[in-house]
Each structure stands twice: as C-alpha cells, then as structure tokens.
Amino acid sequence: MKEQNQDKAQLAQLTQKVKETRLALDALKEDKNAKLQTLLNFFHHLSLACKGQNLELDNKLAKLRRQLTGFESLEESLPELVEVERLLKRQYNLMSRELEDGRNDLTRMTQQIQRFKFAPDQLKKEINYLRQELSKPLHSVWDYIPKVEKLVGFYEELVDSQIENNTEFAVEPRYQQLGRELACMMEDIDFPANQTDRMLVLKEQLRGEVSPEELLEAYQTVLSQLLENIALEKNASREFLFALNDALTAVQAVVVDSSESHHRHREVKSRLNDSINGCVADMGQSVSEINDLTQLKEQVTHQLSEIKDALARKEALEQREQAMMQKSMDTMQKELGELSREASSYKERLFEQQKLNQLDPLTQLPNRAALEEKLEQSYHHFQRTGLSAWIAVVDIDHFKSVNDTFGHSTGDKTLQVIAMALKSALRETEFVARYGGEEFVLLIPDVSEEIIGVVLNRVREKIKSIPFKFKNQRITVTVSIGAAQMSLKETVQETFDRADVALYQAKNTTRDKVVVDV
Numbered sequence: 001m002k003e004q005n006q007d008k009a010q011l012a013q014l015t016q017k018v019k020e021t022r023l024a025l026d027a028l029k030e031d032k033n034a035k036l037q038t039l040l041n042f043f044h045h046l047s048l049a050c051k052g053q054n055l056e057l058d059n060k061l062a063k064l065r066r067q068l069t070g071f072e073s074l075e076e077s078l079p080e081l082v083e084v085e086r087l088l089k090r091q092y093n094l095m096s097r098e099l100e101d102g103r104n105d106l107t108r109m110t111q112q113i114q115r116f117k118f119a120p121d122q123l124k125k126e127i128n129y130l131r132q133e134l135s136k137p138l139h140s141v142w143d144y145i146p147k148v149e150k151l152v153g154f155y156e157e158l159v160d161s162q163i164e165n166n167t168e169f170a171v172e173p174r175y176q177q178l179g180r181e182l183a184c185m186m187e188d189i190d191f192p193a194n195q196t197d198r199m200l201v202l203k204e205q206l207r208g209e210v211s212p213e214e215l216l217e218a219y220q221t222v223l224s225q226l227l228e229n230i231a232l233e234k235n236a237s238r239e240f241l242f243a244l245n246d247a248l249t250a251v252q253a254v255v256v257d258s259s260e261s262h263h264r265h266r267e268v269k270s271r272l273n274d275s276i277n278g279c280v281a282d283m284g285q286s287v288s289e290i291n292d293l294t295q296l297k298e299q300v301t302h303q304l305s306e307i308k309d310a311l312a313r314k315e316a317l318e319q320r321e322q323a324m325m326q327k328s329m330d331t332m333q334k335e336l337g338e339l340s341r342e343a344s345s346y347k348e349r350l351f352e353q354q355k356l357n358q359l360d361p362l363t364q365l366p367n368r369a370a371l372e373e374k375l376e377q378s379y380h381h382f383q384r385t386g387l388s389a390w391i392a393v394v395d396i397d398h399f400k401s402v403n404d405t406f407g408h409s410t411g412d413k414t415l416q417v418i419a420m421a422l423k424s425a426l427r428e429t430e431f432v433a434r435y436g437g438e439e440f441v442l443l444i445p446d447v448s449e450e451i452i453g454v455v456l457n458r459v460r461e462k463i464k465s466i467p468f469k470f471k472n473q474r475i476t477v478t479v480s481i482g483a484a485q486m487s488l489k490e491t492v493q494e495t496f497d498r499a500d501v502a503l504y505q506a507k508n509t510t511r512d513k514v515v516v517d518v
C-alpha cells in the first residue's frame, strides 16, 4: 500500500512536470512565434523601404519573407539572408555614388543660375547659401531632395522676375509693332523684280510674331537692298556724268581748235588782203606813172595775175576754213547727238529708278505710279474676293493763295504736313498717295456706304484742326474730298473719275466738304 502511494505520488509529480514542461514549451513556442513575427515584420518593412531600387533585392526579400513564414525553414533561409545582406551593401554603395553625382549636378546648376544678372539680391544670397551647403557630402536621399526642391524654387523665382521684367525671353509687343511698321514701309518701296518674292516673304513674316533677332535681320535685309538700289542709281548717274564730261571735253577741244585755226586764217587772210591791196595800189601807181602802153599793159597783166593768185589763195583759204568749220560742226553735232542719247537713256534709267522707289520726293508718300499700281491690285482683289474699296480724292482748298501769300517753300511745307496727317489718319490696311500738285488719293477698303462719310469727314476735320502758323499768322487749311466705291460694272479709272466728279461738286459748293458718290 505504501509502495502504491509512492507510485501515485511519483506519477502526480511526473504529470505535474509534464504539465509544466508543456506550459514551458507553449511559452517557448509563443515567444518564438513572436520573434519570428517581428523578424517577418522587419523584412516586410525592409522590402517596402527598398522597393523599386533594385529588382534583384526586391525579389530576394520577397523570397525570404515567404520562407520565414515557417519556423522550420529558418535554417534554410540563412544563405538567402547572406545574399540580401550583400545586395543591401551594394545598394548602399550605389546610392552613395548617385548622391555624389546628384550633388555635383546641383552644384553645377547653382553656378549656372548665379550667372543670371537680373536675379533679385535676396535670391542671389540664397543661391550662394545653397552652394555652400552643397560643398558637404550628402548622406541620404533625404539630404538630397530638399536641395532639389530649393533649386527648383530658385528657378521659379527667376522665371517670375523675368516675366515681370519682360526682357529677354518674351516676344514684346513693341517688336510686333516695329515689325508691322517695317512691313508697312516696305509696301511703299517697290523693290526690283528679282527681289519682290523675297520681300513678300519678309513682309508676311513681319506681320506675324517676330523675335528681336528676326526683326534686326529683317531691317538689315531691307537696308542692304535699299543701299544696293541706291548704288545702282548712283552708278547710272556717274556713267551719265562721265559721258557728259567726255562730250564737253570733246566740244571744248573742237572749239579751241577752230578758234585757233580761225585766228591763223585771219592773219593769212589779212596778209592776202594786204598783198591784193598792194597790187591794186601798185596798179594805180603804174597807170599814172607809165606812159608807154605796151609797158603799161605788161605791168597791169603782171599785177592782175598777182591779184588773181592772191585771190585764188584767199578763196582756197576760205574753202579750207569752211571745210574745217564744217568738220568742227560735224564733230560737235556728233558729240551733242551722243550726249543727247546718253541724257535720254539716263532720264529713262532715272525714271525707272523713281518708279522703283515709287515715292514722291516732297512728301515721301507713294507717288502716282505707285497709286496706279495699287488701284489695279485693289481692283483685282475686289474681282477675286468681292471686297470692294473706296477711292477718295482729297484736294487742298485755295492752295494757290498759300503759295501766293506765303511763298512756294511754305506751300511745300504745308503739303508735307498734310501728307503726314493723312497718313496718320489712316489704318494700316488703308493707302494714301500724292496724286500730284495739291491732290492726294486715299484707298479705303472694307467700309460700308454708311460709314465712309464718317471716315472721310474725320480725315477732313483732322486736316482742318492742324494749327498752321505762317509769318505769325494762324491759318486754317481745309480740304475737299470726293469719293466713289469700286464697282464691277466699271473700270477702276471710271470709279476714279466718279470720285473726281464728286470732288468738284464739293469744290463748287462750299469747299471744306466731303461728297460721296453713291
């Protein structure tokens, strides 16, 4: 019984130990699971932190996470752990190198933006400070990113201040304006045929958006073409002047020559006259002194023959003189003919040149030739598009009295001022030319019948309001205007004539008036 009790006690003890061991084992398992979970969590977060940096490292970490889900495979995972450690080390080195490259790039960019002279002072200081910061190595992406952000901020500020200053990058409106003005000026210049296509392209370009460089280039092109044309005209004038000079030299030589020979001939002739007179005197003497008829006859015969010789020589001399005179005349005639041909060819060239320039020299407005061309163009445009234009003839009232009272040069100045006023009263698409004398012609497209009167009256009022002051006297100069609209039923000349008739209606009523033929 005692033994039985002892066994029972031992069994109870053992059961207790087994129970305790089981509890201890459970506790151990729990602990291991907790540690394993911690490890798994660590790898999970490591995977997230490294994700995307290196594909190989991503894959290895994913594999490791899968293996570690069973405690049993922990041993098997050891080689993988070593591999991950190697990859992590390599990744660190790579990142350090990239950070160093990034630092160098940022330093270079900072130096670049320090060169912008227009940067505000405060910004310059901050850029300098960033440059100093970049002299120290970067340890992580977290050191790098704020510096990139700063640099981007600086660029943003620079662009803002650039837009405010509106200097280098922007295409400014004044360039557009200058471009349009140049295009408008080019309208007034008729370039030679071989230059027109190029000038057309240039004009189109100038009417669009132009950069300062393009504008400068356009000015350069136009000026060099103009200079070339002026040089051509200069050459034509020079050639003419040389020819004129040659002809004058030749004529002068002929005149000198003929005057010298005329002089010589006069001397010879006077000697011959003396000798003839001497012979006649001798004959008279002989007649009174000699009584012997035979002797007298001989003497007279001798003297008559001398007179005959002298007269023959005189005649020959006169003939030579005449022949020389004729020769001189012929030479001069030839030279003058040459000169006149040269002059008319010069005149033609000059006319051509003027036509090319197509500018009225006094007012610098397009001249009549330019107007005629423009009228033709507008009429063709009208035929093609149906967009009609008005022709308005403007004539200064009582202009003769301006000339008569204040002189021709005041009259000229008045014409210039009125020309300028007309030009500035019109829009870019409108056209004004000096038709001749005190008459100007306007070409106004795209305006209705109701509006044209308003437009032209505005022009008339503008001229009337110019404060002319001649010899301290305030003068009002007025104009009369007649206008007619192009019509497909008539030629452009007929429209012009209708405008002219309208002008004379204005002149015949009150003057200072607009009459529109509708």
Ligand SMILES: Nc1nc2c(ncn2[C@@H]2O[C@H](COP(=O)(O)OP(=O)(O)OP(=O)(O)O)[C@@H](O)[C@H]2O)c(=O)[nH]1
Pocket: 362, 395, 396, 397, 398, 399, 400, 401, 403, 407, 408, 409, 410, 411, 412, 415, 436, 437, 438, 507, 511
């Ligand atoms: N100063 C100057 N005068 C010019 C020029 N061309 C024409 N004229 C003058 O313009 C004047 C025109 O006179 P008219 O045709 O009688 O006309 P008006 O005196 O203006 O009178 P209405 O037209 O009837 O109002 C003349 O005296 C011309 O000599 C020029 O280029 N310069």
